[in-house]
Every structure is written in C-alpha cells, then in structure tokens.
Amino acid sequence: MSGSVLLLLRHSRCHAMKMKQLLHRPEIISIVSSTVIFALLFCSGPAFGISFTSIQHLHNVTYDMSEPSDLAVSRSGQIYIVDGVNNRVVVSSKKGKVLFTFGEKGSDMGQMLFPLGIFVDSYGQVYLADSGNHRIQIFNPFGEYESHINIPPFEGTPADPTDVTVDESRNRIFIVDNNNHHILVYDLQTFELLDTYGAPGMGKREFRYPFLISSDKNNYLYIVDVINTRVQVLNPDGKFVQFIGGWGVEKGEFFRPKGVAVDSSGRVFVSDGYMGVIQVFKANGEFDSVISDAGKSAVKKFNKPVGIFIDNSNRLYVVEMFANRVGVYDILH
C-alpha cells in the first residue's frame, strides 16, 4: 500500500491544482495521511545513499567551436568533434592538440549543414550525421570525403539523421532519424536500407525524438530517447532489451538525456543536458552512481553535456555544448 501511494505521489499525472482537488476527496484522505506519515518518516529531504563514480580531469579540447554536439575517438586516439554550427569536424590528438579540421557549410560532397552525431570505425573511417543535408557522409581518417548515404523522407517528413553507429561484424549502419522517431538500418557495403527499428510513441521500440546512439561490445544499441526521457536498449536485430532511466530529477532519472556511452564492463553512462550531470547505470539498467570529480563527494556539474564517449583506456570524453569544449577524463573506480 505504501509503495503504491508513494508511486501515486511520485508519479502522479496531476499538476498542482489537480493534486489539491484530489486531496479534498474524503476517500483518499486516509491513504494520504498514511502516505504523508510514511514520507515524513522515510523519504523527506534528499535521497539517501547516492554513490559516485570519480573522474580525473586530464585536459580540454578547445578550438573556437560553436555549440559542438558529439564526438568519437579513433583507435589511434584521434578525437573527432562535431563542431556543427561551424559546419566542420575538429580533429585533435589524444592529448588535445588540434590537428586539422574538415568540412564547410554547404551541400556538396564534403560540405555539411549543421551536423550533429559522429562515429569512427575500427579502420578510422568517419561517419557523420550530416543532419541538415539529410544524409550520412563517410570520410577517411584525414577528413577526405569518400561516400555518403542520402536518407529519404519518411511519409513526407524529411529525414533528420542525428547520429550513427556501425556494426562492423554484421555490416550494418544504424542511423537515428530524429524527426521520424525511428532507427534506420543500412547495409555497410551496399548502402541499401535493410530495416527500420521503432515508431513514434512511448512504448517498447517506440521513440519520441531519438537523438544520439551508442553501442556496446556486443553491438547492442543504446538510443537516447529524449522526450521519453530514457535510454532504450535494442539488440542488433532491433528487439527490445530494456529501458534505462526515466522521467524526473532523482538519481536514475532524466530531465533531458542527451548522450550515452558504454564502458568495457557494460556500465552505461548517460548525460543530462539540463541537469548538467552524467549518471552511471549498471548493465541491467539499475542506477549505479553519478559522476563526481576525483576526491570530491559532490555531483559534478557539466555545462550542457551532450555527446559522450568512453575509449578503451577507460577515458571519458564529454562534449560541453555551452562551454564549446570537450573535456577528457580518466574514470577512477
């Protein structure tokens, strides 16, 4: 009983006025009374027992960027940052020294229009979600254009590819079509559309504005479902696995989830662009901890964190959109 009332309170679909009216109804007064007592006894004040995952700041990558959104790191350690408002990709060394940039505003091959997401495969090929041009562009590691996939409109709505990931073992490219609320599966060799995962909605395999995508070592897909305020996990064949997180501002909840990354042990890191935090979930989707600075028992606040990445050295890379930088951290266990 207590649990259900708690849920009623925590997950009520009423706003304040509705709640007031509800509390005036006699048949619920007894429930409310016991609930209030319960809440006062056990749940008032901050939640108890939050854990932290500490990170040690190494360096930042800055390069006069304008609202960068995502990044990817190649096996050799080069950092590819989507500097979308400047219509370019900034490439830095592992230590953060900017090596070169590529791209300019436009719709010709190699040009780009407000790109958002990025992925780098094991060969160093760069896959860019060229959102404004409704396509995925593929570049070699030096930023030279190689090929592209035009994403067609869906039922009259232009495609809005916001991110991409590649399953090299299955020869598949997974593309998030934000405005059409689904994931497109293309053949990596033929660029043929193979499948479409998901539809608009709030259920399993349903999305409301999926944004950035990541995958784990088993090529499971982790899709940030922004307005549904969750991360949805699908297996490589598109079958639903689980949700991670939910609506709210408590630990394990999201207000605006933006980026997702999975470390080598299967822990899932999710950034929240409004709360400015990065939360860590266990592989089964349970809340694990929140990121803090090394040596501090306080939630680390990022300046509008968006795309995040974890490399093989267990380094965490965070794009801070408002700070126009990428922070690089060692994850300390």
Add this chain to the structure above:
Amino acid sequence: MCSVLPNAVTYAVVEAPRNPDSAKECAICHYRWIDTFYLDGRGSDLVPYQQEKVVASVDMCFTCHDGSVVDSRAKVYNDKHHNTDKPPPEHMNIPKIFPLDEKGNMQCATCHTAHGVPSEMGIEKTIFIRASNNNSSMCKMCHTDQTGGVDKGNHPVGTSEKEISETIMTHGGRKGDGKNEIICETCHTVHGSPNESFLIESARNSGLCLECHANKKIFDAEGKRNHQHVVNVKPVNVTIPEEVIDRGAKLGWQGEIICQTCHKVHNNNIEKRLLLIMKDEKSTLCLTCHKNKNYLADTKHNLTHSAPEEKNLEGKTVAETGICSPCHLPHKEARTSGKGEDFITRLCLSCHTKGNIAEKAVPVDYRHPLGINPFNNGDHKLNLATSSMDESTFTLPLFNKYGIQDRDGNVTCTTCHDPHRWRSDSEKGEISENVKGNSLTSFLRRPAPDICKECHSNKFFIENSKHDIAKVAPEEKNALDQTPAESGICGVCHLVHGGQQGYLWARKTVSESGNVVQDLCIACHNEQGMAKEKIVKDYSHPVNISLTESGLTTTLPLFDNKGHLDDNGLMTCETCHDPHTWSADNIMNGEHIKIEGNVRNSFLRMSNFPSPRLCGNCHKDESYVEMTDHDMTISESFGLTAAEAGTCGVCHNVHNSKNKTRLWALGFGDGPSLMDKMCNYCHAGDGSAKDKVPVIASHPDDQLINNIGRDIKHTPNYFPIYNDSSGEYLTVGNISCPSCHNVHQWDPKFKTTGPGKNVEGNATNSFLRMQTYSLLCIDCHGLDALFRFKYYHDVEERVEKTKNIIVPDHAR
C-alpha cells in the same frame, strides 16, 4: 525502506507508460513543476530545489532546440538573437501580453509561448509567438519609436514602388503582404543574424542598404563608376568629426565611410526627409567632413565668383545649394561629364572644355600624360626612366580609374592640382578679373618645379648645368613668353599644358629633321639659337640612322620619329646625350655651367674615358683598339689631353670634324691613297709612330684586286678596298694599309682590348686582319706568297732578289 526508491524507479522504466503523462508533458518545460520540487518541496541528489520559474528561459528552450528535437543552434542561439536576460530599454513600453521574467528581463517567453495564440498567420509563420506578427506588427508593438516612416525620422515601411531586392530574400529578409511592402523583417531578423541590430546583412559595409538602393552604388554592373559619394573606403584626407559620430553616424568596421555615416535610418530627429545625420544647408554637411574643401571659397572654382548663374544638373545655382553642388552631388552627376581617360579627368573637363564655363583655361594638346603610374617608370639605366621617385617621400595622390585614391593608381588632373586650393602655401585664394596662374598658384598641390620633382627627380640633375637656362640665359623666354624665373626650370623647355608633341616642348623648333628629338636639340643648338656656340656642323657623327641596318647593336636609347623610345629606332642626339645630366658618372650638384666639356661629361649618357664605353656601345669591334698601340691615350696625345679626347676622339671628331672621311681628327702623311695617308700621319719619320714605319709598304697599283665576297664586315675573310681619294669602300681597287690591317684590333684571333703596353708584333698579330694573316696573299700568289710578302716588306730580301731596285733612304 529507502531501498524501495531504486526499485520503484526500476519498475517505472521497465513498464513504459502507454498514455501521455500530463504532469510530465507540462513539467518537461515547467521544470519547477516536477514533483520533487513542487510536491516534495525539495531538491534531489542531482539538482537543487528549483523555486524560480525557468520555463521559458533560454537554457530551457535550448534543451530541445539544441538539435535533439529541433536544431535552432545557429539561428536562435549562439548570441545571435533578440536580447534575452536583459531588461528592455527604459524608454520602451512593453505591452502586457509580452511577459518579462521575475527580474523584469526579456526571455524567449516574452515573445513566444508553447501554448499558441490565435493568429491569422499560418502555423509556418507563428512560431508560437504571443501576437500576430503579420507585416511585423508585433515588432512595432514594442519598437514604437522605429515606426512611422520618414515623418517620424525612420526608414519608410509599407508598400513601395521599388522592387525589394531578391537578395534581401535570400539573406532571410521578408516582404509584407502588400506589393513590395517593406516591413521590419525586411531588414531585421530576430534570430540567427550575426549582424549588428539583427540585420539580415551587415550594413557596416553598406551592403544591406545597397541591396535596395542599388542606384546609389558607385559602380554599376559593368564596373563603371557612378557619380556617387564613395562608400566602403577609408577616409583618406578626411577625418569624420566627433560631432558627427556623436549624432549617431557609423563607420565600417575598419573605419570606412558607409551609408550610415551620413544617414541615420531610425529615430532621426535632425533631417527627416533624407534621414541625414546633419542638416545639409548649402553644402554644410559636405563641409563638416571635407573642411579643407572650403579653401575654394575665394577662388575661381567657387562659382559664386566665376559663374554664379551656372546651374547643375538639378537645375540649382551655387547660391541655392552651396559651393560643393556645382560639381558634386552625393548621389547624382552634378555636371555632364567631359571626355577623359578617367573619372576625375572627365569631371575636370566638364568645365574645362570649349563652350563650358572654364573654356578660358582649357588644357590644350599636348599635355602631360594621364593614366600612367609614375612608379612604373621604365628603364632606370642610363637615366632613361621618365620618372624616378622615392616612394617614401612621394606626396602626390594617384587615383584609380574610378577616381579613388590609390597608391597603385595613375596620374590624373588632381594628382598635380587640388581644385579646392588656389595655392599650396595658403588657405586663401585670389579673386580678381586679372588673376593669372603661375608656378606657385594654379591650384597646384606644390609650387613648380617642386611638384615636377616629385616624379621627375632624375631630371633635376640639370640644375646648375649649361642646360639650366635660368643660369645661362635668364632672359630667354619660352613659348608662353615666360622667363625661366616665371616658368620654373622645367617650364623653360617643357609645358605641362600646351607643349608641342614630343616632350611637351616649350620652345619654337627651327628645323624639320624628321626626328622630333633632334629638332628639340636644334631648337637651341642652331646658329641663331641660344646655344649657337655649341652647334653641330657638317662632318659629324651621323644621326637619324638605323643601327639595325648598319649591323650594329646598342644599349643606348634609340627613338622613333616622334621621339618615343624604340629599340629598333634611329640613332639621334639623345642616343648619346642626356640633356638633363652633365656628367653621368659624376653627378654634380654645384654650379658647373662654366666647365668646358670633354668625353667624360658634355651631357653624355656615359663617360668615354678612360674606356671608350660610349663609342664602344655601338662600335664594339672598333673599341678593341683600347689599350693597344693605337690607343693614343696611352701612346701620345694630340693637343687635347687624353682625358679630354678619349681613345676614339684622338683620331675621330664626333662633331664638326675637318674631314668627312672617318671624321678624321688628325693630319695626313704621304701615301698613294687617302687611307694610306691617314696611317702615315703617324707612321712617318716625324710621326708619333716613327718607330713603326714600314720599310717598304707598297703593292703594285696597277694590279686591281677584286674583293667581292670579302667585302662583308665582321666576316673572317673581310678584306676592304678603298677609293684612293675618298676612302669609300670599293669592291675593285688597290689595297691600302687598312686592307690588310684592322687598326682597331691588335690580334685578329682575339676580339679584345690590348695589353696596355707596347709589345713587339709578328706576322700573326700586328693589327693584321684574319684574312691577311691566313689566306690573302696565297689566294693570289700561291706558294710564292711568302717570298712576295718579304719582297714587299723586307728590304734585304728585296735587294738580294732584285739588285737594281732603289731602296728609299728612309727604308734603309
């Protein structure tokens, strides 16, 4: 019990909601309505308690407009949007339907609401704004002082006859619903503009203004300069006064003059009709910046004095619209342009032509060339460059073809003349009936000849020389009846306006030699001329001859008939002489008019001593005589010192020789022919070469030789035969000394100068020709040649073979 919470969360996410969660749907923007804050009244482990309303803050809007739902990063965020987080200006009355936040600041929600409002605008236009913005009506609700058109001192809005530029649309501008209707958003865009005042295109380079006001562009589509005040150029001779800036005048980002330097397009309470930054009453606006142009007030260029009835193309007199207006209107042609090579010339010639108000001061042909860049001044060698300038000290303005000052531009009228200033040393002019310009006035930027010197400094070596007429003939007058004192040193010989073709010659020519350059020299160097002491008479070096035809080459200047430099032209006086430089190798600044000339000066382009460089420049083969026994400068002198005569001058007089043949400068000795006599003048018992008198030097004179095939100079078998009496070249005749001897080259095998000391010769050198040395005798005499050579040149040999021959006394 606390373990319930994580479990509850886990449950919640696994069982996805099937229906919209109304509380979430609202709280997804109304952040403070989240249960944790609103019901529990607390913060969480992740965020602090949220009490303030942040629903429509920039940060909140950006949580979706960052590309994760809609990408408005470039258009709305990035500081390129209407002010937020700031209060509206104090004078602005914000209608109540546009809510400010709790601090009185503007936020996104001041104009926008996610809940929508009724509007006659389509959904594609509303963008969730709080009021209809049809034809920018919402903008005007707050910006009331920027509306009302020119009557209120603002750029007009509303329908217009003029088409709104399509480029405006491509930059994101919008038209109103009416035909060509200008609205606020035609020029301004609330979101996404990086430009000042949210303009769709920067106005700091006049770009936005000129999109519609294309007729105000200074260049038309073909690149022709229109009669518009310049924009987008930095003021060169003008400083924009502070008072103008204080009134709201703007400059380009690099300080350029732009449309808004003169025009204030909003809240203009000064000059509403033209939205001018200052009232323009009789050129007052012009003169506010162009202060120094007011110097023309007391000059003939102020039409108040010279042509008060003259009307400009607007039909206005100077009295009506001010002293600038007869020649300049900011956006129109003030006068019908004259014909000219460039924009400024055409302006000047709009008056200074026949039938116009300044016809008394028409710059007649021929005049100083225009359209040339004085820094591109040709060959600096031999002082041939027309101009020679020090860029660091050059003060005169050059102009491009559009009439804009440009260091890489060209000379035009206003390079030398400042039409706004009568004399450079005074800000005041002179007004009277009889005022006449001279080298100090005439609107010259600097007095003459200083102004000439700016470009032609290399011609000023003439000062204090025999060609400095002010020194040598101060009473002589030029074609304008000016003495040197009146005309300046240059004006003695050159007239900038009205000179004669070819060097703008200022003096009357007396000859028609067929070559302009030569006629210039003869103008003074004639029997009645002021240089009558230095005239060129008969038996002088030929002029008007083609070196090409003579088989010669030179680095000295050659000229065509009109006096222009021409590599294939003719040799003339100025080929050897630079009339502006007395001594090319030793520039003399002090007075040197009394120095008698020699081969090192005399206005020669290069010194002819100690090496005969000048003569040798054309006569290369003959210049090998230098440092040989025939170089009298090292052997012996004849009246003139060696330094005076030079190597060549010992034997040849370039000017006024007594002898036509070879311009022979010496006497004649004995001999059967003229050529022999020339040689024997020195090679005689009392001659300078008395040690080198041939014992026997004769050849039967009745054995005429045919040298056809051997009469071509510069060929190895050259063997010239000369007329006995005139020395002219023949093809059939007798041999003489120079038939076998090349007097200018010691050794036929080596085209080089001599060793500089006396050396004993033999049968392989001794000034013999190549032909002589190898083949000549054998050609005629076969193997008997040696005997014959000895017979004719060796007394002893001759005596032995022919006992009855009488040997002359001097040969014994």
